[in-house]
Ligand SMILES: Cc1cc2nc3c(=O)[nH]c(=O)nc-3n(C[C@H](O)[C@H](O)[C@H](O)COP(=O)(O)O)c2cc1C
């Protein structure tokens with residue numbers, strides 16, 4: 001059997017498992033507290049119907065294709081979303097490929113494809129979800145289509161904070177772009193985190209007594225430049241405390257690339273090439289241009305002390321668990337990738 005055949009076989013078996021279940025449909029960028037409530041509704045419905053629920057989301061996020069020049073600030077990668085979905089009891093994730101051709105599908109074509117692919121017994125969808133050419137399809141279209149196909153389509157109202165404002169991905173993006181980590185954590189229901197490979201830098205950090213693991217964030221990130229108290233997970237999954245700087249290092253470069261640089265406390269070793277995760281616990285201060293390296297190093301020492309205090313004060317739930325209590329725990333079956341021509 002060739003590798004290709006093995007992959008195809010796996011795909012068929014996972015799709016066979018997925019058909020005839022509950023589908024939670026959406027983009028779920030950030031998997032924020034509103035998304036979590038919707039996924040909880042899908043989960044509850046699946047239990048009532050004695051079925052499983054799967055999440056169907058587009059990949060890449062449609063904004064990358066529809067507004068490529070605007071540099072979309074995506075809150076979570078597909079693997080990060082899948083991790084959240086698993087924690088929220090989903091049996092698997094169906095990544096629906098999004099490209100120009102899919103963007104031109106009529107609502108009817110899209111629904112025909114989705115129904116043929118997943119044979120859903122029920123679909124849960126947020127009241128503001130739109131799809132199809134020029135966003136012509138919406139929850140009402142899905143409900144009517146479902147009625148004709150004998151599928152229950154459950155529209156979920158947005159969940160709101162104490163002030164009555166709906167949780168949105170855009171609010172979380174705004175909070176992160178302002179350095180308001182507390183607000184972002186509150187909206188997301190967990191602490192914002194990024195994952196990337198550690199790359200080589202100017203090798204100056206070690207001479208300052210502050211070696212930093214350098215990571216490039218996804219294009220389009222609008223995270224506020226500044227200094228943060230963080231948790232750092234190395235490639236082997238070990239968690240460390242640290243202090244990170246995100247920005248262009250105006251003290252040492254004229255127009256450097258934006259980098260996330262973490263000084264990992266009580267660590268010595270080689271992190272180059274490891275895929276690491278940085279979880280943001282507290283914003284400490286803006287990035288500044290210092291008058292020479294001694295002034296920068298003196299401030300970095302104060303930053304380290306401030307970060308230690310902030311990390312000691314923060315609740316222990318630092319790896320960012322969900323606020324939503326979940327009876328099922330992890331039971332995910334992985335991601336299935338589909339092409340729009342494929343049904344089973
Ligand atoms: C805690 C901390 C605070 C920092 N603050 C600033 C800052 O305010 N301004 C700045 O230009 N660079 C700042 N940096 C970035 C340093 O300039 C950078 O880490 C140093 O030049 C080493 O770079 P390298 O990893 O490429 O060797 C900070 C770094 C850390 C770890």
Ligand SMILES: Nc1ncnc2c1ncn2[C@@H]1O[C@H](COP(=O)(O)OP(=O)(O)O)[C@@H](O)[C@H]1O
Nearest residue numbers: 200201202203205206211212213264270271272
């Ligand atoms: N405590 C530490 N925190 C961060 N990186 C460390 C630490 N100790 C050793 N390292 C290693 O040193 C590298 C950073 O050193 P640095 O001089 O800043 O070089 P670069 O400019 O390439 O980032 C990291 O990528 C990692 O491999």
